[in-house]
Amino acid sequence: MASVNLQQNGRPGLPDGSYLTEVAAPPPVYDPSKKSVRLNDYFENQPESSCHVRAQDRGDDPDAAQHAVEGPQEKDFQRGRISKPLHTTYVISYLILFSMVGTLLRVVIECLTFYPGAPVNTSVLWANVGGSIIMGFLSEDQELFYFEGAGSTIPRHVRDDPSQRAAHIKAHKKTVPLFIGLTTGFCGSLTSFSTFMRDVYLALANNLTVPSGPYHQVSLFASESEGLSASNGGLSFMAILAVLFTEIGLSLTGLFLGAHIAISLSRWTPSLPQAWLRRYVDPLSVVLALLSWILVICLVALLPQYHGTITLWSARAWRGPFLFSLVFAPVGCITRFYVSLKLNSRIIGFPLGTFAVNTGGTMVLGMVYSIQHSAVNASRLTIGGNIGCEVLQGIMDGFCGCLTTVSTWVLELSDLRRRHAYIYGSISVAVALCFLVLEIGSVQWSQGLATPVCFR
Numbered sequence: 001m002a003s004v005n006l007q008q009n010g011r012p013g014l015p016d017g018s019y020l021t022e023v024a025a026p027p028p029v030y031d032p033s034k035k036s037v038r039l040n041d042y043f044e045n046q047p048e049s050s051c052h053v054r055a056q057d058r059g060d061d062p063d064a065a066q067h068a069v070e071g072p073q074e075k076d077f078q079r080g081r082i083s084k085p086l087h088t089t090y091v092i093s094y095l096i097l098f099s100m101v102g103t104l105l106r107v108v109i110e111c112l113t114f115y116p117g118a119p120v121n122t123s124v125l126w127a128n129v130g131g132s133i134i135m136g137f138l139s140e141d142q143e144l145f146y147f148e149g150a151g152s153t154i155p156r157h158v159r160d161d162p163s164q165r166a167a168h169i170k171a172h173k174k175t176v177p178l179f180i181g182l183t184t185g186f187c188g189s190l191t192s193f194s195t196f197m198r199d200v201y202l203a204l205a206n207n208l209t210v211p212s213g214p215y216h217q218v219s220l221f222a223s224e225s226e227g228l229s230a231s232n233g234g235l236s237f238m239a240i241l242a243v244l245f246t247e248i249g250l251s252l253t254g255l256f257l258g259a260h261i262a263i264s265l266s267r268w269t270p271s272l273p274q275a276w277l278r279r280y281v282d283p284l285s286v287v288l289a290l291l292s293w294i295l296v297i298c299l300v301a302l303l304p305q306y307h308g309t310i311t312l313w314s315a316r317a318w319r320g321p322f323l324f325s326l327v328f329a330p331v332g333c334i335t336r337f338y339v340s341l342k343l344n345s346r347i348i349g350f351p352l353g354t355f356a357v358n359t360g361g362t363m364v365l366g367m368v369y370s371i372q373h374s375a376v377n378a379s380r381l382t383i384g385g386n387i388g389c390e391v392l393q394g395i396m397d398g399f400c401g402c403l404t405t406v407s408t409w410v411l412e413l414s415d416l417r418r419r420h421a422y423i424y425g426s427i428s429v430a431v432a433l434c435f436l437v438l439e440i441g442s443v444q445w446s447q448g449l450a451t452p453v454c455f456r
Contacts, residue, residue, distance in 0.1 A: 082278065087177065090282045092334060094181025096289040099333035099402050100296070100326045102131070102189030107321055107397055114209075121210055122243055124195040128406040129254040131190035135407035136258025138183050143269035145173035177282060178272075184337050184408075189329060193358040193404035194365040194396075196247050197429070201366075201436040203239035205444060244429065251410045289330075296326040324394020325401070332361070332402030340408075349420040351412045354405070355428055361403035362432040366439030368392050368400070373440075373449040389454035 082090075109130070110123040138144075173179050202208040262269075300323045336357045343353035372392040409428065413421045443449065 087175075089286060090177035091180050091337075093282075093286040093289040094177050095185040095333050095337055096293055096330040097285055098181045098185030099189040099329045100292055102186045103325050103329040103398055103402060104322065106131075106190050106192060106401060107325060120246060121208055122196070122199040122247060124192055124199065125247055125250065128191045128196060128247060128251045131187045131407040132251040132254035132410055133258040133261075134190075135183060135187040135411055136255040136260075137262045138179065138187070138258075139170075139411060140259035140262035141266070141269060142170070142262075143266055144272055145176050145179050146271045176277075177285075178277060180337075181285070184340075185333055187407040188336060188405040189333050189402040191251075191406035192401040193406050193409060193428075193432070194362040194400040195404075196243075196406060197362045197432045197436060198365060198369065199247075200240055200243050200429070200433055201440055203243045204236050204433075204437075205441065206236070206239070207444070207449065208239070247406070248410070248425070251406050252414065255407070255410050255414060293327075293330060296323060299323055300327055321393050321397055324390050325398035326394075328394050328398030329402045332399040332404075336361075336403050336405065349416060350424050354408055354412060355424070358404045358409060358428055359431050359435065361400045363435045363439070364403070365396050365400040366436045368395050370440050370443040372396075372452045374443055375448045375450040386454045389452045393452070393454070 106124070106127040109127045113120075113126050114123045199208060303323070339357050340351075340353035343356055344351045346352045372389055409425075413425050416424060440449075
């Protein structure tokens with residue numbers, strides 16, 4: 001049976017036992033009857049011409065994927081349908097629109113899962129898991145964005161090989177603006193690596209917020225764990241492991257679950273009409289993106305301030321965590337898209353672009369969190385009073401939340417060879433945590449942290 005699987009993967013027969021290597025081992029999403037594209041080898045082992053195609057599983061680089069597709073017919077098909085400036089406009093519009101939707105949904109999920117008696121106190125967990133499920137489905141699906149025009153350009157020898165055919169389809173859908181918006185925009189913004197690492201640091205410092213009190217009086221933004229005694233080294237180590245294993249393990253599980261769902265539903269999944277998308281949906285996305293962003297900016301500028309006790313449903317809570325987050329969300333998402341576009345293919349086996357945005361976004365969050373929670377900020381002149389505090393919250397939830405991503409990160413971990421995945425994942429977590437210890441820890445252990453003025 002093992003020999004049969006190896007031959008299906010295009011590998012020559014090997015003696016008994018010699019196939020039990022890291023390279024030959026089947027990936028987690030393994031269904032021979034469906035000829036999943038994940039039957040291909042790890043992308044570090046692919047020829048240079050196909051590395052860019054496999055790198056596009058992260059949904060960050062439409063142009064490289066477009067040029068990596070085999071055959072000149074596909075390039076002519078793409079160029080004849082849509083110009084590059086118009087394609088870029090549609091991509092940016094989808095990123096703006098879906099980054100705002102993803103950010104809003106992430107903050108809502110954080111609020112709804114923060115309640116007394118919650119089984120998990122890391123509020124961003126379920127947003128990360130949900131985004132990973134959707135990313136796994138979109139990455140594995142071969143039906144939604146299977147257009148007749150692209151299918152007709154598949155070379156004859158590629159059609160006879162299920163794995164090559166699947167790779168061809170996947171390379172083509174990475175050029176579809178709607179697909180980029182759903183993966184890079186929505187999934188990338190729904191998940192947040194910087195917020196996840198913030199919870200890791202708070203667990204280390206024994207300052208992870210625990211909801212308590214009546215449900216209607218509990219707010220994710222107003223509750224602070226103050227006055228807790230510092231935990232010893234052993235408890236801190238166990239707390240870090242609890243957050244890391246919960247977040248990473250469940251996010252990876254969600255990714256594989258989404259991929260399995262895509263494989264199971266492949267025979268019933270319809271294909272989106274390409275002409276309808278390009279004629280109506282793509283132009284409409286430009287209008288909706290601009291109007292939505294302008295509307296949010298106007299709401300931030302024109303809505304009056306509210307005073308009083310902060311609870312989950314109070315009107316004042318929507319101004320900072322929600323409205324300001326939506327203002328900054330597109331900036332973080334577009335920045336992540338172009339940084340990944342330029343850097344992800346630089347080092348095979350180490351996605352440099354995703355590493356840069358995840359660590360950079362975490363570093364920015366650490367600085368902003370320190371300023372907002374510093375005990376010195378009791379003076380309104382320190383950070384601009386309530387407005388300044390709300391802007392800082394919007395930067396953390398909006399800009400940093402969309403600049404960093406967990407769904408792309410766990411997808412890369414699943415696609416890398418096992419050794420490279422452990423190195424990449426460990427370095428990402430270690431570097432980000434070190435930044436937070438230096439930034440937030442230096443303030444907490446010297447001056448102490450206080451409840452932000454806008455949430456008192």
